[in-house]
Amino acid sequence: MDERMLQKSGSAGSAVYQHLKQQIVSLDLPPGTTLSEKEMSLTFQVSRTPVRESFVRLAQEGLVLVLPQRGTRVSLIDSDMVEEARFMREQLEKAVIRLACESFPADRLADLESNLTEQQHSIQQRDGKRMFELDEDFHRILFEGCRKRGTWNTIQQMNAHLNRTRILWLWTDPHWEHLYEQHRQMFLAVKQQQADLAEQIMKEHMSLNIANLPVLKERYPEYFK
Amino acid sequence: MDERMLQKSGSAGSAVYQHLKQQIVSLDLPPGTTLSEKEMSLTFQVSRTPVRESFVRLAQEGLVLVLPQRGTRVSLIDSDMVEEARFMREQLEKAVIRLACESFPADRLADLESNLTEQQHSIQQRDGKRMFELDEDFHRILFEGCRKRGTWNTIQQMNAHLNRTRILWLWTDPHWEHLYEQHRQMFLAVKQQQADLAEQIMKEHMSLNIANLPVLKERYPEYFK
DNA sequence: CCTACCATACTACCATACAAGTATGGTAGT
DNA sequence: ACTACCATACTTGTATGGTAGTATGGTAGG
Numbered sequence: 001m002d003e004r005m006l007q008k009s010g011s012a013g014s015a016v017y018q019h020l021k022q023q024i025v026s027l028d029l030p031p032g033t034t035l036s037e038k039e040m041s042l043t044f045q046v047s048r049t050p051v052r053e054s055f056v057r058l059a060q061e062g063l064v065l066v067l068p069q070r071g072t073r074v075s076l077i078d079s080d081m082v083e084e085a086r087f088m089r090e091q092l093e094k095a096v097i098r099l100a101c102e103s104f105p106a107d108r109l110a111d112l113e114s115n116l117t118e119q120q121h122s123i124q125q126r127d128g129k130r131m132f133e134l135d136e137d138f139h140r141i142l143f144e145g146c147r148k149r150g151t152w153n154t155i156q157q158m159n160a161h162l163n164r165t166r167i168l169w170l171w172t173d174p175h176w177e178h179l180y181e182q183h184r185q186m187f188l189a190v191k192q193q194q195a196d197l198a199e200q201i202m203k204e205h206m207s208l209n210i211a212n213l214p215v216l217k218e219r220y221p222e223y224f225k
Numbered sequence: 226m227d228e229r230m231l232q233k234s235g236s237a238g239s240a241v242y243q244h245l246k247q248q249i250v251s252l253d254l255p256p257g258t259t260l261s262e263k264e265m266s267l268t269f270q271v272s273r274t275p276v277r278e279s280f281v282r283l284a285q286e287g288l289v290l291v292l293p294q295r296g297t298r299v300s301l302i303d304s305d306m307v308e309e310a311r312f313m314r315e316q317l318e319k320a321v322i323r324l325a326c327e328s329f330p331a332d333r334l335a336d337l338e339s340n341l342t343e344q345q346h347s348i349q350q351r352d353g354k355r356m357f358e359l360d361e362d363f364h365r366i367l368f369e370g371c372r373k374r375g376t377w378n379t380i381q382q383m384n385a386h387l388n389r390t391r392i393l394w395l396w397t398d399p400h401w402e403h404l405y406e407q408h409r410q411m412f413l414a415v416k417q418q419q420a421d422l423a424e425q426i427m428k429e430h431m432s433l434n435i436a437n438l439p440v441l442k443e444r445y446p447e448y449f450k
Numbered sequence: 451c452c453t454a455c456c457a458t459a460c461t462a463c464c465a466t467a468c469a470a471g472t473a474t475g476g477t478a479g480t
Numbered sequence: 481a482c483t484a485c486c487a488t489a490c491t492t493g494t495a496t497g498g499t500a501g502t503a504t505g506g507t508a509g510g
Contacts (some may be wrong), residue, residue: 050494068461072461310467
């Protein structure tokens, strides 16, 4: 484990955890991959203890599945969990954007606007990875502006399943322009305090994530439960 | 660690985890209590390793706070987290009970009814602890009947903070009759598929949890952040 | 050729020893 | 009396050896 990385994360266990989580959510470690404490301890150059600690945390979030005395593997994407995550996000994001339409800090509104500018940039440069991050940031800023940061963090738990399907979908059909347009309209609705409009767009925005799930299950059957 | 308990939970680590979690949420271990791996390993008669594993899991849920090289203590109740948990539950429970009004399995509806009967029983017997469990069960059945079990589980994370305040409140003012009446009305609304009515009662039901927070902070200041 | 068995090489789980950071109380020096 | 220092007894973090359960491949027996 690199020293800089350790300092950033505070402990070896946290560093391994963050590294693995990033790789799992980005599908760098595809669903079904077997992990094993020993193997990871060798690649990260730490003992099995911090690796085991990271496995415990990942299992708690449903990102890996630990089978006692048999092995540990990256959890398959659960279609039901994907739909539930979408459901949760729809309800909470609709409620939050209504709050945002009532009152939203000016500086956070500015953050949204600069985020949109960066989105345009990333689309022009065909930088899908950056665009995905900006998408996440856009919604996170909405939550934070409404003082609902903890809610956003809680959503992230189940979001792991949803996000992995979103990445799969974007592999097959990068439809960034459509997403950007929705983001822009939501920004304007918040700025002009049009709650009903904002909620409606958000509802459609969230519905996008689920429509193509059957297609993905057919194209990547080995990734799904 | 008792052998029966170990068999029930699968591993020593899980057993310690479940035990501590139950004690924390029930305020048997009050907020601020220092824990220490060594101490717990002695009381549970296991080594530090499974105890440490349980600490990691509890920290992941925000139930304990681990300060490296200094100690571990039961996390104080965070007022902001309590309000956010209430917010999350309100949005999700409103959406779920609307779904329930559209369609709800007959056997689960029967479960709700028998749950209500048990609630009456527990109120007569002044069994607050049992009543609290039944309250939780009532809402869990609603989620499960709508195939939103994962959503319920996710809520539980943040619910730890909310539930601890609810217990404090019920220590000072056991108002079980009022809660029972709301539960009964929600049951009838679901049965008669009156979505708007059900949502309205649920909204009031969720609002109860937050009103007396300032009073509790004044009465138990050492429990809050 | 097929089947039952067993040695072997994995796995996660647990106990233990050591390392490193921190709080605390006593003591020497001013 | 007060302050600076340090030994000591804590704490969590990490490394490692051993245990028990499981999958697998080869082998002996039918």
